[in-house]
Every structure is written in C-alpha cells, then in structure tokens.
Amino acid sequence: MSTIQPSSPMVSARMKRQARRDTTPEVAIRKLLHAAGHRYRLNERVPGMPRRTIDIAFTRARVAVLIDGCFWHGCPVHATQPKANAQWWRDKLDRNMERDVETTTHLTAAGWTVLRFWEHESAEDVARQIADVVAARSGRSR
Numbered sequence: 001m002s003t004i005q006p007s008s009p010m011v012s013a014r015m016k017r018q019a020r021r022d023t024t025p026e027v028a029i030r031k032l033l034h035a036a037g038h039r040y041r042l043n044e045r046v047p048g049m050p051r052r053t054i055d056i057a058f059t060r061a062r063v064a065v066l067i068d069g070c071f072w073h074g075c076p077v078h079a080t081q082p083k084a085n086a087q088w089w090r091d092k093l094d095r096n097m098e099r100d101v102e103t104t105t106h107l108t109a110a111g112w113t114v115l116r117f118w119e120h121e122s123a124e125d126v127a128r129q130i131a132d133v134v135a136a137r138s139g140r141s142r
Contacts, residue, residue, distance in 0.1 A: 025119040026055055026067045032127035038134060040065075047110055052103050056130070061137035062112045066103075069119050072096055078120060101142055113137060 020046055023037035033040065033056070044057035046064075070078035074097045082089040104114045113133055117126045 021053075021055070022117065023067065023069070025121075025123060026046065028063075028123035029067065029117075029126050029130070030056060032123055033130060036127070036131060038131060044135070046103055046107060049106055052099070054107075058134050058137075059136045063134050063137055064107050064112045064114045066100075066114065066116045067119060067126075068100065068116055073100055073118075075118050075120070077118075 017031060030040075030042075030069055038058070040058045041054075043053045043055065044059065044064075046052040046054060052066040053104055055067050057063070069076070072079060072093070075119075079093075086097045100116070104116065115133060117129075
C-alpha cells in the first residue's frame, strides 16, 4: 500500500484513537463470561502467526473468539465506504477481510474452533454461544 496523506487532521486523530483491544463490546462479553465462571486468556498470539492475536482464547478447549468491528472488518450490515482516499481505504479494508479469512483458516487447520462475532451483536447472546461451544469442546454440559 502506498503512503497517503490523511484527508484532514481530525480524521487522522480519530483513527489514532481507535481501540485495538478492550473495546466496549469485547469488555461486555468478557464480563459476562467471567461472571459465569469462565476463565480465558486475552489477546493471545495466534500460534504460528506472531503478529495476529485472538481477542478471547480458551486455550485448553482450543476455542478462539474474535470480536470484529463493523467498519474495520466489513460488516455486511453496517460497513461504510470512506469517500476521501476511497481506493486506499478499499484496499486496506479488503486486506483486513483477507487477513480474517487467513487467520480463521490457520486456526481451524491447527484444531481450534473459531468463533467470530460482530461488535453490534448482543453481548448476552454472544457470551451464551461462546459458553456453549467451550462447554462442548471441554466435554462438559451446561
């Protein structure tokens, strides 16, 4: 990708403030899981892909949970297309989605169950789905 100038200082400042971890939806889901007695690791490195991380990892059950932001990961319902620097952004967002597929494929091939959720999904529903999968992978019923 080429180096490109931000369309404005405000846009540049806003993008720099974007959280990479501990986002509001992620924290809400983690609180529900923790309150239900589940223990997990945060921002665990993807085995064999050192620059990628799993948002919430259940290492014993080998369950990887990724909470994807609608803008950054191309939500079919909420994704938007920036007008300024449009081609650069299109390339950037397409590469993010390609990386998501690569990561999921890599983890699945390594024996992990990968659960991906959108940031707009209900924390309660997401936590319930995660708990069900972790219980099934751990050999415990809920």
